[in-house]
Amino acid sequence: MTYLPQHPGFTRRTALQAGSIGLLGLGMNHVSALRAHAAEAGSVPAVKSVIYIFLSGGLAQHESFDMKPTAPDTIRGEFVPISTATAGLQICEHLPMLAQRSNKWSLLRSLTHPYQEHSQGHMVMLSGRTQLPPTFNASKPTPLDWPSIAAIAGDRTQPRNNLPPAVILPEHLIHRTGRVIPGQLAGIMGDRRNP
Template sequence: MRCHGNPFSRRGFLAAGALGGLGLSLPELLMRQAMAEQKNYDFVKARAKSVIHIYLPGGMAQQESFDPKPYSPLEYRGELRPIKTKTGEHFCETVPQLAKRNDKFSVIRSMTHGEAAHERGTHNMFTGYKPSPALRYPSFGSVVSHEYGPRNNLPPYVCIPNVPNEFAGTGYLPSSYGGFALGSDPARSDFKVRDLDLAGGVTDERFMRRKAALEIVNNKFVSSTGADNVGAMNTFYERAYSLLDTPQAKEAFDIGKEDAKMRDRYGRHDAGQRLLMARRLVEAGTRLVTLTYGSWDMHTNITTGFRSQMPKLDQGLSALIDDLSSRGLLDETLVMVSSEFGRTPKVNKDAGRDHWPKVFSVMLAGGGIKGGVIHGASDSTAAEPEEDAVSPADLATTMYRLMGIVADKELMAPGDRPIEIVDGGKLIKPLMV
């Protein structure tokens, strides 16, 4: 969405000369063009007000989830059976509840990149960039926090239960755009979000006196230094005060206020309660929630691993889709389920699958995504993309556009280097409403 006119062309100089006669110089003209370009960025229509990014660390197998290969030999297809979805596609038997709801979400079966190491694959799927030794890129949540800031006094970027990895951070952006971590699992009976209550014996009046005194000290200290961590800490304090001063914002973190039957629908386990907490937060105003569930690095006994872990995710994710839909929130909330890569086409000697970044699956729902679409395809053994390959940059570009952010907008890295939010990604238009 950039202005591509050349201000140094003959027409540009003629325009500058004409405007100069009216008192507008060439530098002022160029400044106005830059401002117009920025306005173009700002007026991209947002379909999604929030994102719930469900990350499955370790590398979830495409064959045992959304891309079974029922007609390939046993050593490729594995032991688990395919089942038909509501729209007639095939998923693996591990996701029976999601199969009944696949008209409400879409699956990309042709995700691909070249990074077979966990850390490098994770970097791709949290930033949209290949790892670089020269620069640390910001995560999706930090970019969204930078572009939009808080809403309803809630942190714009929240991690459940903790910041999941080093690539979920701010990268080259100031650390004030980091994620707010709950610090505890919502599934725990003693769950409590840290730092959301006044210390024992501190009244509201005493708190306000402390706050006023601290502001005087902080303002003096911040004005005397340009250090990022000092400014970030001041920002964190201000946001913490906003939370403490806003009962409605604090209540979003209190999962105990949720109806008991709804908690049961999601499942009284780590997957279900993390997903329920994510719904509470986006409904209250958080812009991007990242949550993790499970360990999908199944080099051994993959059938047992999926039968153990996937039922909780199937239950909780199905409940999330139903819940968002019934509340009228699905159209404005993008749900994204991803992992750092997939698993090898062939089952190994230990009845597991190894790392495989060449092709894997991602699920998307709501927030401007069509339902019931299978985008792209892997080949007969889930070894390579057969059609419509999708890169992490494409996925990131599409996610940002749905949120109203133009992915090739330039942010400033250290040394005043302009860096595009995503470099070279394409919109996945067949998935977009």
């Protein structure tokens, strides 16, 4: 029998708002003021989609989204930062179309985890959970792994226009040794929910 965890019925926006309160160091005494402000501002349309980009071994942050133009030559990249549509945000000169649309995406620069082994880090970054599952195996995914963000989103989202609700493109992350990297599948949610 496959164990299917029950996820609370709240929107991604609500989850992000709740998580952001902790990041900002706000206590419960601030929550009611934030809710009152949100009510005054009117309702905000629900989020319809999320694109989670995870580049394992991808482009360097200091040469793309977290440029360090005032850092020493030995640290900063060779590319020039350009302004975006968002005040105070600069990204690489080679990403001008993203810069023009910065009001349509979010940039997180402060994600971290305590692990030094890449497969453990992948599990954290792809599942959103810092604690590794009890049966974690760095060599392969297991049926008792935490579900990936894509698997959860796919489970909670209806397909649109004959497209699946969640996908991994262009393929699953494969280690240079040929093994599938854990953290990107449905794990305890069951194979039928694999993205």
